[in-house]
Amino acid sequence: xxxxxxxxxxxxxxxxxxxxxxxxxxxxxxxxxxxxxxxxxxxxxxxxxxxxxxxxxxxxxxxxxxxxxxxxxxxxxxxxxxxxxxxxxxxxxxxxxxxxxxxxxxxxxxxxxxxxxxxxxxxxxxxxxxxxxxxxxxxxx
Numbered sequence: 001x002x003x004x005x006x007x008x009x010x011x012x013x014x015x016x017x018x019x020x021x022x023x024x025x026x027x028x029x030x031x032x033x034x035x036x037x038x039x040x041x042x043x044x045x046x047x048x049x050x051x052x053x054x055x056x057x058x059x060x061x062x063x064x065x066x067x068x069x070x071x072x073x074x075x076x077x078x079x080x081x082x083x084x085x086x087x088x089x090x091x092x093x094x095x096x097x098x099x100x101x102x103x104x105x106x107x108x109x110x111x112x113x114x115x116x117x118x119x120x121x122x123x124x125x126x127x128x129x130x131x132x133x134x135x136x137x138x139x140x141x
Contacts, residue, residue: 003124010117040080047073072112079105 020039024032050069083102 003127007120007124010120014113014117043076047076 020035024035027035051073
């Protein structure tokens with residue numbers, strides 16, 4: 001699949017995520033919990049796929065992307081451990097603080113995704129330009 005197609009797929013995925021999050025605000029707790037569980041499972045599958053893809057493409061990709069993926073995987077694992085360890089807390093003040101922290105984590109994740117999207121756009125455009133240069137060079141001889 002071409003890099004530009006992957007970028008389009010990412011935009012569609014972002015819109016779907018936005019729609020599900022907006023809908024969750026008006027749903028019952030059990031429905032939201034089910035969405036959380038599914039999103040967690042989906043995120044794990046995607047992280048596993050990314051890790052395999054990064055390992056497979058390591059010879060063609062820069063070490064920087066491998067390092068970013070490894071750091072991200074470590075961060076995700078740490079956040080999940082933290083979330084799981086705090087599930088038992090039920091004090092309302094602690095829950096409010098947990099909600100604040102969870103929202104801060106979500107904002108940070110969105111900011112990371114935005115930066116990754118901008119990097120992806122740059123990479124796709126740069127690859128397109130390099131492909132054009134290669135085709136021009138080949139055509140001219």
